[in-house]
Amino acid sequence: MRGPPARSACPMSVKIRIEPLAPSFREAAAAWAARLGLPLELAEAEFALQLGDQGLQLQLLEDLAPGPVRVDFLEGAAAHRRQFGGGSGQMIAKAVGVQPGVRPQVLDATAGLGRDAFVLATLGCPVTLIERQPIIAALLEDGLLRAAGDAEVAPIVARMRLLQGDAIALMGAWGEAPPQVIYLDPMFPHRDKSALVKKEMRLFRPFVGDDLDAPALLAAALQLASHRVVVKRPRKAPVIEGARPAYSLEGKSSRYDIYPKKKLGS
Template sequence: MEQPAAPRIHVQALGEAFQAGADQWAERLNLPLQVDDAEFALQLGEQGLQLQQLGPEAPGPVRVDFVEGGAAHRRLYGGGSGQMIAKAVGVAQGVRPRVLDATAGLGKDAFVLASLGCEMSLIERQPLIGALLEDGLARAGDDFEVAPIVARMRLLKGNSIEVMRDWQGEPPQVIYLDPMFPHREKTALVKKEMRLFRPLVGDDPDAPALLEAALALASHRVVVKRPRKAPCIAGPKPSHALDGKSSRYDIYPKKALKP
């Protein structure tokens, strides 16, 4: 199956004060500063780095914000270690595993786990989304309350499968995967993040290879987040799953996590 053509993207400063920073991002990501028929703009302004789809039907911009909005609400009122993701990765009394989130996206799940005390490594292979994540982590590091949380989040660059296969040093105890699920027209991709990610990221046809690499590296368990009714990733079967309203966590244990 042919991959769709890569979307046309340019970098844009939202004001003169941000031009030098925009120039640096353009150089780092090897993107132009002006394209007449661009489909996306990576914009730098007062609120940091954001990705804006262009065109009349486009949703608003997407940025990584660990300080305000949804991340703050979930940090303050989100149910703590009772959250399903916490149970899935093995957070328990006296247990805060070292976790690798190998499909980090905008870092929301990793931030939840870091806020509960887990040491997190994050890999995001799409360079634009990795840039948003890097910018969001840097801005969060300037916030008094959030800085200690993002200090537990380490961003790694590259293709997750290759990074896992070439891992150096102590392996993560838990590896967390949330691969892009193949698009079905019936499912309404309501979230603007998903509308934005789909043309940039596409599906994850290599999810089985991702799972295989994770199972080879993790010392204690692998956790895969799936839409609730979706099939398991091809390969070994999970031992059990935790079901939520719209998604579930497939759990592949290797050995027990102990305090």
């Protein structure tokens, strides 16, 4: 699940340190610091990548900051959706083409915290995840490793493979069989306004910004995918510049733009 870093862990303007939450985690924190090229000590840090009993987490260091963000596939929202999320009736399942006897191979080229990829893996789809921001990729890797130790969830994350790097470059140099479906959820200024998403965006926006290369990302996906490309967008957002989707599935806050190439199951 581990890939080599493709770029520095954070933009030069963002000050972040690695912080063990107990002495027993100092050695592991030092290993992360060396791997990500981040300091263990930085008094003026704005963020801390913390390591403790609950794994790796990102914490904003300011008064009245929201709590940390970590990847957790065992409890919370991921567990609730796994147990009560509606199965193959979910809109994302319909968007990628899940149907009786068909569980397409999916490349999630904008993995983020892996929530959508985990839903698809829960439904039985093999999913390759690409995350280009090294700190977010580290959180995701840590979450996958912890989940792999749980008897119930391990078979699901076994269907998930993480690559860290630039999705456009990785897709352009793809040396395997093309994924049947490529799934894209680019960062966009107008996102879901729920408290959880606002909290995460407050933390991650300084690191990732907006995906200004979304048109190039879509073009690379359309070139590589064998059957379809799916783009998740805020419901009222414009389509990504370039090829036009054949149709869309629309929900309350999001929609899925579908770019079919070949019928799944053929």
